[in-house]
Amino acid sequence: MDDVKIEQLGGVVGGFSPTSHVHSEGHVAWSALSAEDRARLDALFAKGAAVNANLRYRLTRQGPGGPQIIEATPEMIPDVLLRSITTTID
Amino acid sequence: MFPPSLVYDCRHATTLPGTPVANPANSADATVKRACVEASSVAKFYWDVFGRDSIDGAHMTLVSSVHYSTKFNNAFWNGAQMTYGDGDGATFLDFTLSNDVIGHELTHGVTQHSLGLAYSGEAGGLNESISDVFGSMFRQWEANQVATQADWLIGAAIIGPVAHQKGFTCLRDMAAPKAAHALAAQPDHYYPGIGNLDPHYSSGPPNLAFCKAATAIGGHSWDKAGKIWYKAQTGFGPSPNMTMPQFAARTRSLAQSMFASTPAVHAAVDAAWTAVGL
């Protein structure tokens, strides 16, 4: 497992529009996560449910059969991942 | 008379709601004070203009959390409260600085308690558009502007210096969704399949339709166009998967029934939707 990517969707900014110039995302190495955070993420990825929420995050990690992608609301996500996010403008 | 407006300070943590702030309306922290006073002002706007008592129509306490996380570049409604980031100071400034952003977030709560629109599909685009529409209308109401004086920008006051340097002046421009000065330009015309894209993108056509209708009708946007949109939002019960053509049809029909003696209102609403392909 190499790293987990987190991308911010929604809120007032949006940021996932095809024409958006602003992108908020981050990466955390799997090896940098605590055992507790890894377990939390494993459970989240296993559940993989869609969320209907104003602000949500897309989490991506490489699984054995290719990339695993889920969406989650902030309270479901380890703080270290939320804090890895930075914003860029293109 | 107006619902209580409570503010919590996250002190840069990500746990909501955070620590309650005593007497937020008089806080020395300008962010706390703005979140409190502007949320109250949105409640006053909904009461004075539409006769709605708070977010749920039943005097719900307004809860706002500020200083969420560190350099957090967003503001959101989580189903129960508003939350504002401080911005990173480069792309975005403190999200409480734009009163239309505060109106936008609170309106997500009103939509949740009325139409109950989802956050994806065409319904998601309508959900975002309704928040932009009422956010912008609230800003015009605070400034006592008529529709033709308004700039129809969303988030103009939260744009940071780096974004400004690159020529961006707002998140979205309701009057010109495709404009290059918007951080996230939008289509200005509806097409089937638009609902598969981000709702902040698909909200472009209904945003432009409201702007065109309000401008053509003239006067204050909240007097006629706003009352039609409000009735379409709150007068018919939940419709979580409503499509854009359905919403357009509802406002056309309301324009006729609510302003029967002023056919120009229906004509303006009809022409506005037609212009955006709906």
Ligand SMILES: [Zn+2]
């Ligand atoms: Zn929104």
